[in-house]
Amino acid sequence: MIATRPIERTRPQMSAPLDPQAELRNFTKTKDFFIGIDSDGCAFDTMEVKHKECFIPNIIKFFDLAAISKYAREVAEFINLYSYWRGVNRFPGLVLTFDMLAERPEVARRGFRLPPVPGLRAWLAKNPKMSNSALEAEIQATDDPDLAITLEWSLAVNASVAEIVHDVPPFPYMRESLVLLDGKADVMVCSATPGEALKREWIEHGLARHVAVIAGQEMGNKGEQISLAAAHQYDKDKILMVGDALGDLSAAQSNGALFFPINPGHEEESWAEFHDVALGRFFAGTYAGDYMNSKIETFKTLLPKETPWAKV
Numbered sequence: 001m002i003a004t005r006p007i008e009r010t011r012p013q014m015s016a017p018l019d020p021q022a023e024l025r026n027f028t029k030t031k032d033f034f035i036g037i038d039s040d041g042c043a044f045d046t047m048e049v050k051h052k053e054c055f056i057p058n059i060i061k062f063f064d065l066a067a068i069s070k071y072a073r074e075v076a077e078f079i080n081l082y083s084y085w086r087g088v089n090r091f092p093g094l095v096l097t098f099d100m101l102a103e104r105p106e107v108a109r110r111g112f113r114l115p116p117v118p119g120l121r122a123w124l125a126k127n128p129k130m131s132n133s134a135l136e137a138e139i140q141a142t143d144d145p146d147l148a149i150t151l152e153w154s155l156a157v158n159a160s161v162a163e164i165v166h167d168v169p170p171f172p173y174m175r176e177s178l179v180l181l182d183g184k185a186d187v188m189v190c191s192a193t194p195g196e197a198l199k200r201e202w203i204e205h206g207l208a209r210h211v212a213v214i215a216g217q218e219m220g221n222k223g224e225q226i227s228l229a230a231a232h233q234y235d236k237d238k239i240l241m242v243g244d245a246l247g248d249l250s251a252a253q254s255n256g257a258l259f260f261p262i263n264p265g266h267e268e269e270s271w272a273e274f275h276d277v278a279l280g281r282f283f284a285g286t287y288a289g290d291y292m293n294s295k296i297e298t299f300k301t302l303l304p305k306e307t308p309w310a311k312v
C-alpha cells in the first residue's frame with residue numbers, strides 16, 4: 001500500500017488589495033435608526049479656515065495664479081463656501097474654479113490664461129474615486145503632468161490643514177445631539193474628507209466614541225457610504241443624513257433617506273433646532289413631510305447657483 005501524504009496547499013503570496021469599503025459593507029446595525037453626519041462645515045466650523053487658509057493659498061501657489069489672486073480667492077470662496085457647489089470634492093472644485101475664473105471680465109482684461117489641465121479633466125471624466133490614493137494610482141499609470149501637480153497641491157493642502165487647523169470645536173449643540181443619540185441610533189460620520197484627517201478631528205474632540213463608523217473619501221462618496229452601510233438594513237424613514245451642502249442632500253435623496261440641513265451661516269441655530277425639535281420628530285416618525293420640506297427649501301435659498309459677479 002502506498003503511503004499517502006496530505007496535499008500541501010500553498011498560500012498565494014500576493015494578498016488581494018485591501019478594500020477600503022469593507023468596513024461599510026461589514027457594518028451591522030445595532031439600532032432601528034441610522035444617522036449619517038457630515039463633518040466639515042456641518043459638525044465642525046472648519047470650512048472657513050480650511051478653504052481660506054489651506055486650499056486657496058495653495059491653489060494660488062501651485063497653479064501660479066498670483067496675477068489674479070484677488071479673483072481666484074473670491075471665486076474659490078464662492079464655489080466652496082457660499083454656493084450650490086459648497087462641499088464639492090476638491091478635484092472637480094479646482095477645475096470649476098479655473099472655469100469660473102476664465103469667465104470673469106477682470107481676468108479676461110488681464111489676458112490671463114488659466115491652466116487648461118486636460119489631464120485632470122480626462123481623469124475626472126472617468127468618474128474615478130476622487131481621493132489622493134486614486135490620483136496617485138492614475139499618475140503611476142499615465143505619468144500625466146497635470147495630475148502630478150494636482151497631487152502635489154492636494155498633499156500640500158493636507159499638510160496645511162494638519163499644521164493650521166487645530167482646536168476648532170464642534171458647533172454648539174452638536175456634541176449635545178450626539179449624546180442624545182447614544183443608545184438610540186447608529187451614527188456614522190459621512191464625509192469626503194481624507195479619513196486620516198477626519199479621525200484626528202473626531203478623536204481630538206472626544207466625539208469618536210459616539211459614532212460607529214468614520215467614513216472618509218477613501219470609502220467612496222457620501223451616497224455610496226450611506227448605501228453600503230445603511231440602505232439595505234434600515235427602513236428608509238429611519239435613515240437621516242445631516243449636512244451643510246447640496247451634495248449631502250443628494251446623498252440622502254439618492255438613498256430615499258431623510259435630510260436635515262445645517263444652514264451655512266446659521267449653523268448654531270440649525271443644531272439647536274436639530275437637538276430640540278428635529279430629533280424628537282425623527283424618532284416619533286413625524287419628521288418627513290412639511291417640516292422637512294420647509295427646512296430644505298430654506299437651505300436651498302442659502303446656496304445659489306448664480307454668481308454674484310458679472311460674466312464675460
Ligand SMILES: [Mg+2]
Pocket residue numbers: 038039040041042087243244245
Ligand atoms: Mg460639509
